[in-house]
Amino acid sequence: MSPGADHFARTSASSGTTEELRRSNLARILTLIHRGGALSRAELTRLTGLNRSTIGGLVAELRELGLAFETMPGSGEGNRAGRPSPVVHPSQSVVAIAVNPEVDAIHIGLVALGGRVLKRIRLETEAAPTSREVVEMTRAAIAGLVAGSEQELTIVGIGLAVPGLVRRSDGQVRIADHLDWIDEPLTEMMSAATGHRSVAANAAQLGMRAESLFGAGRGVDDLVYLIGGASGIGGGVVMGGHLLTGADGYAAEFGHTFVTSNGADCTCGSQGCLEAEVTQSELLDAVGLSTAQAELLAGLLEASDDPAVAALVARDVALVRVAVRNAVNLFNPRLIIVGGFLTALFPTGDGLAAEALTTPREELTVALAELGADQLLIGAGELVFSQLLLDPASSMGVELPLVAM
Ligand SMILES: [Zn+2]
Structure with a gap:
């Protein structure tokens, strides 16, 4: 390609x-x-x-x-x-505002054309933010994000990476279990409060989009992506160069694939889902870290000589392998990209697909996500830029909300 x-x-x-x-x-x-x-x-x-x-x-x-x-x-x-x-x-002065609400914080970034994150902030929240809080905190943060920039910035829109099921047609957040949101018209609220065109999609799908265009998945037409975060486990699939969205945008919910009998209750109402069994918080607790210290997880898991930690890691590894076995056997990807806290369970990617059918594994590669903490913001920015890229002249002509510096 x-x-x-x-x-x-x-x-x-x-x-x-x-x-x-x-x-x-x-x-x-x-x-x-x-x-x-x-x-x-x-x-x-x-x-x-x-x-x-x-x-x-x-x-x-x-x-x-x-x-x-x-x-x-x-x-x-x-x-x-x-x-x-x-x-x-x-141009580095044409930017998208990228927003990723999580269970304990809102991440907001300024992403320039070329997928470059110019600035990012993490606003901690006492509890999972409501949609109204996400809108208000974003509106208040925009001025600070663009302030101090050497050049006048043009904001072309706001991209929202939501940990939940987002309707493709209009960005309505149908369910975001971990945020306790049901049927939130987030993009409508954000546009009304900020005056900027707003678009939303599932966070994991956007992370995959970023890795696919700018990271570990560049040039690969058939890939599966799995990411673990504070709000659970998500994923995405690209097949034949096309993002697999499903009819309404809800495809590739790897976090809710079944991995064990008699398993834990999941927020979705079922039992034994991958994200009910394998959680970032359990791993962080095991080595005494807070969510804000999640980037230290891999190192501490590796350094730990606590048998309880080793047992938890072994259990989680086995359960993730079940989900990956299903993904490889269903989709026959050329590449699997692993991101977020899942990389702490598979630091080199080795063994991730060990239980899949042999033949689809022959040409399969496993890679770790390359864009780190920026991937969801870059993906959310891309959601905005993809509209601009379709018709640059009329996009810039129709919407030129210049921000005074
Ligand atoms: Zn579930």
Whole structure:
């Protein structure tokens, strides 16, 4: 796959009019530098097959829209004729606000084009935040996030990564068990309170989207992603280059797959679900850590010589393997990406798929998530940027909420 290949954006059909073709080429160039990083005009010419003057015109338009800027390469990086080809970068002043409510905190970040997290904050909450609290705390945090930036920022929207079932059609949060939310019109509330277009999706699916586009899953068309966090275990599946959403957006709930008989009660009403059996809090408690110290978990589990800790880890490892066995046997992925606290159970990824059928395991690789704590914010930002990438000119024309610095 090319560096800018897009698993998720819809391909805009072109009926061949000049205007449609120009819009579609503009989207293509912006997508290439957003997903693939800075590229020279010469590389853009090669990757798109468009001629130099067309590329020049499209880049000029992206610059005028504030979506790209150019630098001259250092010496020795010129093209064959010896003339240096300007390097086109995605703008760092066009940003999305990314929000991830968790059971004990709200994570809010400023994500620039190119998937770069410029700033992130963690606002602790006494208990699981209500949707109203998430909206109010985000609204209050935006000014602080954009303050102090060297350049004027353009906020193109707010992306919400929600640990729960989010309806694909309108972003309605149908159920978020761990937050105790039922049927919350979160995007509607957020848009009304902030004036910014807001979009929401399941947090784990967004984490996968980030890893797939910018992290461990780049260029892989068939992958399964599993992430463990304070709010349980989630996942996502990409098959044949397409995100598996299911009919309404609720697919790939690995946390609620059945892993053991006579198991613990789950928040979903069933028993023996993976996320009822394997929890971050139990592992943190075992080594005396708080949720805010979760990044220390892997090291302390490894260093521990407490037999009770070893027994808990062995039990959790076995249960995660059951879920992964089911995933591999169902989906035949080329790659499994593991993220969050699950990496503390499988520090190298070894043994994760040990119980799956032999044949689909032959070409299977296991990788740890690369984007760390930023992955949900990058995924939430991508939810906003994917709309912009479809039609950059009209997106920037329709919504230009410039924030005074
Ligand atoms: Zn369940």
